[in-house]
Amino acid sequence: MSASQYSISANHLIDCDGTNSGCLGGWPSRAWKFFAKNGMLKPSDYFYETYEGVKRQCASWAGKPITKLPTTFKARQYLMLNVNITKAFVAVQPLSVAVNAPKCFKFYKSGILSKTDCDCSATIYEDVEVNELMTIVGYGNVDKTAPESNTCDGYWMVRASYGTSWGEKGYARLCIPKDQTTDSIGTCNIQVYPMFPDVGLTMPIFTQ
Numbered sequence: 001m002s003a004s005q006y007s008i009s010a011n012h013l014i015d016c017d018g019t020n021s022g023c024l025g026g027w028p029s030r031a032w033k034f035f036a037k038n039g040m041l042k043p044s045d046y047f048y049e050t051y052e053g054v055k056r057q058c059a060s061w062a063g064k065p066i067t068k069l070p071t072t073f074k075a076r077q078y079l080m081l082n083v084n085i086t087k088a089f090v091a092v093q094p095l096s097v098a099v100n101a102p103k104c105f106k107f108y109k110s111g112i113l114s115k116t117d118c119d120c121s122a123t124i125y126e127d128v129e130v131n132e133l134m135t136i137v138g139y140g141n142v143d144k145t146a147p148e149s150n151t152c153d154g155y156w157m158v159r160a161s162y163g164t165s166w167g168e169k170g171y172a173r174l175c176i177p178k179d180q181t182t183d184s185i186g187t188c189n190i191q192v193y194p195m196f197p198d199v200g201l202t203m204p205i206f207t208q
Contacts, residue, residue, distance in 0.1 A: 008035075009046040015058045022055035028096040028133065032075040032197045039066030072200035080125065080184035080192050083176055087139055089194065090156075094137045097158070098130035098193040105132075105188070108167050112148045112155045113187065114175040120188040128189050134158045136190070139176070153178045156190060 013020075017034040020026025038061075043049050045066075047059030081089070089095055104118045115121040122128045138157040142149045152175040164170040174187040184191055 007042055009041045009043045009049075010051045011043070011048040011056070012041045012046045012061065014054075015048070015056050023053055027077075027098075027195070028197075029075040029077040029195045032069075032073075036069045036073050036075065039068045041066055069197075070199050072198075074198040075195070076198050077193070077195045081194050082184045082191070083186070086136070086156075086186075086191050086194060089196070090136050090139060093196060094135050094159075096195040097134055097136055097190050099132050099134055099158075099188040099190050100129050101132040101134075101188065106162070106166075108172055110168050112142065112152055112173045112175050114148070114151055115177065115187050118188065122185055122189055125185070125192070128185065128192050130189055130193060132160070134160050134190075136194075137171070140173075148175065151178060152176060156187075158190070 013031055013034060014022045016038070017026070017031060019030040019034065041061055041064060043051070045064040046061060048056055086095070100120045100122075102118050102120055105113070105120060135158060136156050137159050139154055140157060141154050142152045148155075154176040155173040156176060158172050158174060159170060160166060160172060162170065174190055177183060177187070186192070
């Protein structure tokens with residue numbers, strides 16, 4: 001089942017998922033568990049059809065057509081995956097990730113964002129802070145002639161929710177530091193809280 005086949009009511013999730021905090025934030029894994037339990041509604045089938053970014057009283061959806069997730073569904077959430085394992089997961093499907101996005105991150109225009117550009121990366125888990133959810137959609141290599149090649153072995157391609165006017169048409173590239181295949185924090189703490197919905201995929205074989 002591909003999520004791209006469905007238009008899901010954001011209001012249904014924000015209003016009725018009591019495990020998250022509506023417009024004040026939450027975790028994707030909790031949202032997927034809500035859908036697994038209650039099913040998914042199209043925007044036109046929920047009482048508040050138009051999304052306005054406001055948490056209202058949960059409206060009943062009794063009698064409305066719902067899309068059920070397969071019984072094989074699992075909401076997978078991991079902690080501190082190293083670079084190679086993160087790549088193995090991204091090769092299977094996109095990953096939801098929590099990142100530390102300070103103000104300078106909001107002004108990102110293009111290029112590869114490194115740890116020093118925004119001072120956004122912790123060095124130990126106890127110092128990790130996150131405040132935004134994004135999606136790793138892929139990864140790539142750095143051109144050996146590019147200035148970034150001195151510090152970056154590659155980059156994560158991430159999609160944000162700021163709209164297409166931000167970054168590289170709504171996307172950003174975050175540095176994978178050189179010789180950091182064992183790094184489990186990453187630029188802007190991107191590797192600390194990887195999450196994705198599993199509806200019966202063949203998982204990659206790896207050792208942590």
